Every structure is written in structure tokens, then in C-alpha cells.
Amino acid sequence: MEKPEQLIVDGKRLDGRAPEELRPIKIVAGALGRADGSAYIEMGNNKVIAAVYGPREMHPRHEAQPDFAVLRCRYTMAPFSVEERKRPGPDRRSIEISKVIREALQPALFLELYPRAVIDVFIEVLQADAGTRTAGINAAAVALADAGIPMRDLVSAVAVGKVDNTIVIDLMKAEDQWGTTDMPVAMMPRKKAITLLQMDGHFTEEEFKRALDLAMRGCEQIYEAQRRALKEKYAVGGTE
Amino acid sequence: MIMVENRELVVPGQQLAEGDYLVSDGVFREGKRIFSTVVGLVDIKGRRIRVIPLQGPYVPKEGDLVIGVIVDVHPLGWIVDINSPYLANLLVQDYLQRKVTPGRENLKRFLQVKDVVVLRVKRVDEKKQVLLEGGKPGLGKLKGGKLVEISPMKIPRVLGKKGSMLSVLQKSGRCRLLVANNGRIMIWGSDGDVARVTDALKKIEREAHTTGLTDRIKLMLEETKEVN
Structure with missing residues (x-):
């Protein structure tokens, strides 16, 4: 794809969205049969699946903690998830993302209820279009709730950034590539407690405040979608 | 003040009530406000609020009846899989309900790996180490089924x-x-x-x-x- 001359034309973005508009979201709770909890999410062209196993016995044993459960996260991208084939398996980037996702989810969990155990979270990106770590966090939060693991709150995440000098939310590939700033934010919306904040590029102090405010409003919308997905899973029963 | 109906489906982080209520399983308190921790159904009885989870692991409690599968035999008893994050321990004296001199009995005579047994949870400590007991009416090895x-x-x-x-x-x-x-x-x-x-x-x-x-x-x- 060539760099377009303008990323924002007449206040509309390349895909026709307004600057403060999210991409369409679809979340399915319990998408996998064999996992203890799972979720599938589509955020625009991102397609991500999350699976949760546990709490279960920690292997290797010596890594278990005597007074709380350990949370393990593994974020990976499928070889076909991007334009150029990605070599499968963890690389520098996905190891880092696994770490920040783990730290974004951890504050929401009551890990002290399951000493010596481990909770495994697997996040598999099937199709990527910028913002896979935030989509992964959104899916993982739903999957954890679906597994019945006690949580203080769900975790919602969205990226904000600066494109053509405009603050935008939920960047897509072209904006991520040619925009000036990208800032993924994850939080527990109920208390507005931020659990992940990264930034690539520059914001002035005033821009940062506006961007963070926009991210918080975006997270509220995603939070609603997550809650709806969890409720929908059980709303259908009673018919067969 | 209660903000949900009885038997309503709630999700983690959802506020259930505000004020002086007793918190039970599946809920937590922050100041005066009470929230759900799991996906489940609200159960309000008087001043006691709890959420019955729809999904989740089995956490052993004292007095529970469990069906276990023997996964290992060691000199003092057996290791039992009880379908929980934690393996449980069954000591010979708790299974036979009599004093046993260590090393004198051949434990494989009583229970072998893969045997299915009904047992009761005798004790769970703060590290979730589980002790089981058998040898009482209704407990013991299961055959067939x-x-x-x-x-x-x-x-x-x-x-x-x-x-x-x-x-x-x-x-x-x-x-x-x-x-x-x-x-x-x-x-x-x-x-x-x-x-x-x-x-x-x-x-x-x-x-x-x-x-x-x-x-x-x-x-x-x-x-x-x-x-x-």
C-alpha cells in the first residue's frame, strides 16, 4: 500500500470514520469448546481469539508461588495474520506484548484465591490491522470472566493517536504506519484505573490529556460490548 | 440499597448494592459499595448478598464429598486427582481408619493408580493443601458404572x-x-x-x-x- 497524501479528508478518515469513532466491534464469549474460558473478538479487521486455562497445577513446580496464583500470558500472531508471512513462534515483539498484556490483566484478578496454581492466557492473532494488543486484552478479559475466574472488573483497551495533526481513536494499519503517534491504553473502566499505557511518537501535554480522555470514552464503549457478550452467552438457554 | 434483581445475571465489576450488607461468595466490597466478581446469578437473602457463579474451577472445602482418581501411591498414602487445581493427599490411616505403622502395609493392596474412589475432604489449609478421608459409610472404592x-x-x-x-x-x-x-x-x-x-x-x-x-x-x- 502506498502512503496516501492525506490520512484525514474533510474530517473523515480513510475508512470513513470520524476521528473519535471506534471500528465496529464483535465479541463472542465462549468461542472454544476445550478451553476453560474463551472469547473471539473482531475490532474492525482485527480478528483475535483468546483462551484461558486454569487455575490449574503449575508446571514446572518450582515456579509456583505459595501464596497466590501466577498469571501467564502468551500473545502470538498467526503466520497468515499479516501481509508478509510472519515466521511463527514468539519473537522479540510478541514476548514484550505478552508481558505488557499480563501486567494489564493482573490487577483485575483475585490471584490470592488460588495459591500455588497458574492461570494460562493464550492470545492468538488471526488477522492483524493495528491495535492487536488492545484487541487481545479485550478478548482475554472476556475469556477470564468466561472461565469463572474472580475479577475486580473487566479490562478494556483501545489505542489513541495523532494522525495528520488530529487526535484519533482506534488506529487502523495505515494510520498506525503513517501517523505521528500511537498510544495504546488499557484500563478497568469502573474505577478508571489504567493498567497499560504505552506511547510511540509525541504528544504535547495538552494533546496527551485530550487523547487519554478520548481513550477513556472509547474504553467505556468497549466495556459495554464486553459485558453484553458475557450476558449473551447465557441469555439463549432454555430452548432446544 | 440494592441495584439488581434477585436471580439477575451479572458480570464481574458490576455494582450490586450500596450500604450495610453482608458479603458472601462471588462478591467483594469497596467502601460501602458491593460488586460482583464473577459471571453469575445474584442471590439475595435478607442482608446477605452472593453471586452464584455459572462457571469456574472446583475449590475443595472441608466436608465436601468428592470422587477422586488415584494418580500415585507413596509410602504414606495416595495422591488423588479431585478435578480441581489442587491434587489431594489421602493418608493410609485416614483411608483405613486405624493406626498404621509406616512401611508395614502394602498400599497397592488397597488402592492402585487409576482406581476411582469416593472420599470426603478432611482438611484444607491456607496453602490449599488437601487431606482426604475414607473408610466411613458411603466412602470407598467404586466398581463399575x-x-x-x-x-x-x-x-x-x-x-x-x-x-x-x-x-x-x-x-x-x-x-x-x-x-x-x-x-x-x-x-x-x-x-x-x-x-x-x-x-x-x-x-x-x-x-x-x-x-x-x-x-x-x-x-x-x-x-x-x-x-x-
Whole structure:
């Protein structure tokens, strides 16, 4: 794809969205049969699946903690998830993302209820279009709730950034590539407690405040979608 | 002030009430506000609020009846898988209910790896180390039957109010059932009947949060009764 001359034309973005508009979201709770909890999410062209196993016995044993459960996260991208084939398996980037996702989810969990155990979270990106770590966090939060693991709150995440000098939310590939700033934010919306904040590029102090405010409003919308997905899973029963 | 209806489906982080209430399982308190920690159904009894989870692991509690599978034998007893994040320990003296000199008995005479046993949870400590006991009426090694595993959170539904669901399963299903707290159910009966009851159990697991389930299960079992 060539760099377009303008990323924002007449206040509309390349895909026709307004600057403060999210991409369409679809979340399915319990998408996998064999996992203890799972979720599938589509955020625009991102397609991500999350699976949760546990709490279960920690292997290797010596890594278990005597007074709380350990949370393990593994974020990976499928070889076909991007334009150029990605070599499968963890690389520098996905190891880092696994770490920040783990730290974004951890504050929401009551890990002290399951000493010596481990909770495994697997996040598999099937199709990527910028913002896979935030989509992964959104899916993982739903999957954890679906597994019945006690949580203080769900975790919602969205990226904000600066494109053509405009603050935008939920960047897509072209904006991520040619925009000036990208800032993924994850939080527990109920208390507005931020659990992940990264930034690539520059914001002035005033821009940062506006961007963070926009991210918080975006997270509220995603939070609603997550809650709806969890409720929908059980709303259908009673018919067969 | 209560903000939800009784039996309402709630999700983690959802506020349930504000004020002076007693918190029980599935909820937590922050200041005066009370929130749910799991996906489940609200259960309000007087000033006590809890959320009955729809999904989740089995966490052993003292006094629970469990169906375990022996996974290892060691000089002092057995290691038992109880369908929980934690393996449990069964000591010889707790299984035989008599004093035992270590090393004098050949434990494989009593229980071997892969044996299925009904046991009671004797003690759970703060590190979730579990001690089991056997050798009392209703406890011991199981023979024959089919072992079915469902989500441990749905076990109360398999029993029903005052055991109503269980009696439907046994009568209309023509099987004998042993239901344990850890989500394992042993069924004894003819092959056809066992298959019917297994289907009914899977249906209960799927539809545990709906109303009028006992009647639907009864109907389902009565309808298929003649075929077998």
C-alpha cells in the first residue's frame, strides 16, 4: 500500500470514520469448546481469539508461588495474520506484548484465591490491522470472566493517536504506519484505573490529556460490548 | 440499597448494592459499595448478598464429598486427582481408619493408580493443601458404572431443590447416581439408560441457569424411556 497524501479528508478518515469513532466491534464469549474460558473478538479487521486455562497445577513446580496464583500470558500472531508471512513462534515483539498484556490483566484478578496454581492466557492473532494488543486484552478479559475466574472488573483497551495533526481513536494499519503517534491504553473502566499505557511518537501535554480522555470514552464503549457478550452467552438457554 | 434483581445475571465489576450488607461468595466490597466478581446469578437473602457463579474451577472445602482418581501411591498414602487445581493427599490411616505403622502395609493392596474412589475432604489449609478421608459409610472404592464430569458449579442444579432433580434422574432415568461436589457423577444402570442420563446431565449443564428445568428433564427422560 502506498502512503496516501492525506490520512484525514474533510474530517473523515480513510475508512470513513470520524476521528473519535471506534471500528465496529464483535465479541463472542465462549468461542472454544476445550478451553476453560474463551472469547473471539473482531475490532474492525482485527480478528483475535483468546483462551484461558486454569487455575490449574503449575508446571514446572518450582515456579509456583505459595501464596497466590501466577498469571501467564502468551500473545502470538498467526503466520497468515499479516501481509508478509510472519515466521511463527514468539519473537522479540510478541514476548514484550505478552508481558505488557499480563501486567494489564493482573490487577483485575483475585490471584490470592488460588495459591500455588497458574492461570494460562493464550492470545492468538488471526488477522492483524493495528491495535492487536488492545484487541487481545479485550478478548482475554472476556475469556477470564468466561472461565469463572474472580475479577475486580473487566479490562478494556483501545489505542489513541495523532494522525495528520488530529487526535484519533482506534488506529487502523495505515494510520498506525503513517501517523505521528500511537498510544495504546488499557484500563478497568469502573474505577478508571489504567493498567497499560504505552506511547510511540509525541504528544504535547495538552494533546496527551485530550487523547487519554478520548481513550477513556472509547474504553467505556468497549466495556459495554464486553459485558453484553458475557450476558449473551447465557441469555439463549432454555430452548432446544 | 440494592441495584439488581434477585436471580439477575451479572458480570464481574458490576455494582450490586450500596450500604450495610453482608458479603458472601462471588462478591467483594469497596467502601460501602458491593460488586460482583464473577459471571453469575445474584442471590439475595435478607442482608446477605452472593453471586452464584455459572462457571469456574472446583475449590475443595472441608466436608465436601468428592470422587477422586488415584494418580500415585507413596509410602504414606495416595495422591488423588479431585478435578480441581489442587491434587489431594489421602493418608493410609485416614483411608483405613486405624493406626498404621509406616512401611508395614502394602498400599497397592488397597488402592492402585487409576482406581476411582469416593472420599470426603478432611482438611484444607491456607496453602490449599488437601487431606482426604475414607473408610466411613458411603466412602470407598467404586466398581463399575460410568464416570461423567460436568462443571462443578452446576452440581447444585443436578441435585435440585431437596434433591428433586436427582430423584427425577434416578426414577425416570432408571439409574443409580452418585453425585460429588467436585463435578464428577458416577452412574450405574443399563447401557441405554446410562446414555440417556448422560445426555440429561449435559442438558442440565448447558441450561443450569434457566427455570423449569426439572420438568423439561423429566419430559426428556420419559419420552426416551420406551426406545431403550
